[in-house]
Amino acid sequence: MTSRPIPSSTVAIAGGGLAGLAAGCALSSAGFRVTLFERRPFLGGRASSYQHPGTGEVVDNCQHVLLGCCTNLIDFYRRTGVENKIRWYDSLTFLEPGGRESVIKPSGLPAPLHAMPSFLGARCLGLADKLSIGRVMAALAPAAPAESGETFLAWLKRHGQTERAIERFWKTILVSALNEDLDQVSVPYAAQVIRESFLKSADAGRMGVPTVPLTDLYNAAGDLIRSCGGDVQFRAGMETFRNEASDVTLVVNGQEQKFDYLVLAVPFDVLAKVLPDSPAASTLAEKVGHLTTSPITGIHLWFDRIISDLDHAVLLDRTIQWMFHKSRLVESREAQGNGKGSYIEVVVSSSIFSCCPRSETFEVHRDQGSACDLLAPSRSGSIPATAGDSVVAGISGGRFCFHGMARDDGGRRAQRLSGGRVSCACRRH
Numbered sequence: 001m002t003s004r005p006i007p008s009s010t011v012a013i014a015g016g017g018l019a020g021l022a023a024g025c026a027l028s029s030a031g032f033r034v035t036l037f038e039r040r041p042f043l044g045g046r047a048s049s050y051q052h053p054g055t056g057e058v059v060d061n062c063q064h065v066l067l068g069c070c071t072n073l074i075d076f077y078r079r080t081g082v083e084n085k086i087r088w089y090d091s092l093t094f095l096e097p098g099g100r101e102s103v104i105k106p107s108g109l110p111a112p113l114h115a116m117p118s119f120l121g122a123r124c125l126g127l128a129d130k131l132s133i134g135r136v137m138a139a140l141a142p143a144a145p146a147e148s149g150e151t152f153l154a155w156l157k158r159h160g161q162t163e164r165a166i167e168r169f170w171k172t173i174l175v176s177a178l179n180e181d182l183d184q185v186s187v188p189y190a191a192q193v194i195r196e197s198f199l200k201s202a203d204a205g206r207m208g209v210p211t212v213p214l215t216d217l218y219n220a221a222g223d224l225i226r227s228c229g230g231d232v233q234f235r236a237g238m239e240t241f242r243n244e245a246s247d248v249t250l251v252v253n254g255q256e257q258k259f260d261y262l263v264l265a266v267p268f269d270v271l272a273k274v275l276p277d278s279p280a281a282s283t284l285a286e287k288v289g290h291l292t293t294s295p296i297t298g299i300h301l302w303f304d305r306i307i308s309d310l311d312h313a314v315l316l317d318r319t320i321q322w323m324f325h326k327s328r329l330v331e332s333r334e335a336q337g338n339g340k341g342s343y344i345e346v347v348v349s350s351s352i353f354s355c356c357p358r359s360e361t362f363e364v365h366r367d368q369g370s371a372c373d374l375l376a377p378s379r380s381g382s383i384p385a386t387a388g389d390s391v392v393a394g395i396s397g398g399r400f401c402f403h404g405m406a407r408d409d410g411g412r413r414a415q416r417l418s419g420g421r422v423s424c425a426c427r428r429h
């Protein structure tokens with residue numbers, strides 16, 4: 001039997017990231033009285049923004065995108081009134097070193113054939129690559145394979161994929177979507193991404209990009225919780241909790257507070273620390289102990305001129321997989337006029353090298369063509385030389401984050417791209 005909430009039952013939510021906010025909105029709308037505790041002074045968690053100390057620009061922790069198949073997230077945006085802050089794109093541009101473009105987009109054909117005409121015309125893949133990809137699509141279309149312990153890379157090789165198909169198609173799509181390398185991804189997860197984004201429908205595969213900073217996007221969820229009579233408390237870290245017969249007692253900033261229910265929406269490493277010392281909790285703690293993270297790195301670049309007429313692109317044969325032209329994507333910047341130059345964010349998913357010493361991180365980027373020339377092959381012609389101080393860079397990202405200072409002022413050390421040499425100051429956060 002499903003139990004209905006007793007009107008005005010109280011619920012505490014620990015964590016004001018996407019999970020805590022989604023739970024808070026759903027429970028508030030269902031009549032629960034929600035108190036959300038967030039350790040930091042802002043909402044959004046890993047999907048948040050901050051003001052870059054050097055440029056004053058509000059930058060996202062890292063670029064976030066969604067697909068049309070993310071129906072729960074789209075519904076969440078609709079309920080919090082920010083649905084119109086997402087711009088949708090039907091086509092993806094794949095950019096090769098040298099500037100050649102291939103655009104994959106839907107046609108009038110029904111799914112799963114909707115993208116086939118543009119796929120067949122894509123110049124970044126040869127006929128053998130396309131035929132091998134087509135065979136895998138046909139194999140995945142009826143149903144996703146069951147878990148067998150095989151990695152998706154091994155599965156692809158077993159299904160006769162060419163090296164170029166793996167590098168330019170499967171890796172590009174899946175490492176970005178799952179933030180793991182193909183030899184770490186299991187077959188059902190990879191298959192789900194491909195089925196949802198390429199085979200189900202043209203709508204399911206389109207890409208949505210926020211047109212406002214992430215914190216603005218998620219602040220709306222806090223407003224919804226408050227408008228339903230709930231409370232959102234900042235700088236409120238839950239230390240632990242204990243279950244009692246009819247309620248749960250939380251310790252938040254050293255103070256005990258009682259609620260009818262508790263939702264834990266903190267990162268798994270925090271969860272392990274706040275779980276009480278009980279047999280039930282130790283089973284969960286043991287499971288959580290097996291989880292690990294995989295970092296994502298975002299590199300933010302400000303140019304003194306417009307360097308591309310693309311809003312975003314997939315970059316082939318690079319460590320860096322995506323380019324987002326933020327000055328064309330973010331509404332407030334767009335309104336200021338693009339004549340002021342380009343703000344670009346490039347993203348490296350599964351950026352394990354971020355765990356290397358800082359200098360190596362930059363070496364990797366430089367060896368791969370560096371932040372300077374990776375954008376060079378754009379439609380708008382050659383990219384201006386990046387020598388000099390007109391380009392500043394900052395790096396941010398996932399679990400393990402770098403963040404560069406942009407200017408050498410106020411006693412801060414500088415991070416500059418200069419004549420292909422990268423020097424930087426970084427801090428972890």
Ligand SMILES: Cc1cc2nc3c(=O)[nH]c(=O)nc-3n(C[C@H](O)[C@H](O)[C@H](O)COP(=O)(O)OP(=O)(O)OC[C@H]3O[C@@H](n4cnc5c(N)ncnc54)[C@H](O)[C@@H]3O)c2cc1C
Nearest residue numbers: 015016017018019039045046062064065237238296397398
């Ligand atoms: C760099 C990067 C890029 C990403 N790109 C995408 C993308 O393009 N598309 C996509 O769908 N997903 C993307 N993701 C994943 C997405 O950001 C996460 O899945 C999502 O934000 C996780 O939300 P969460 O609420 O589970 O966790 P979190 O966002 O980690 O939220 C947990 C919250 O709990 C708070 N907290 C911690 N300890 C306590 C405590 N003791 N008491 C109270 N509060 C506490 C934290 O401050 C935080 O606000 C990306 C993630 C990263 C890191």
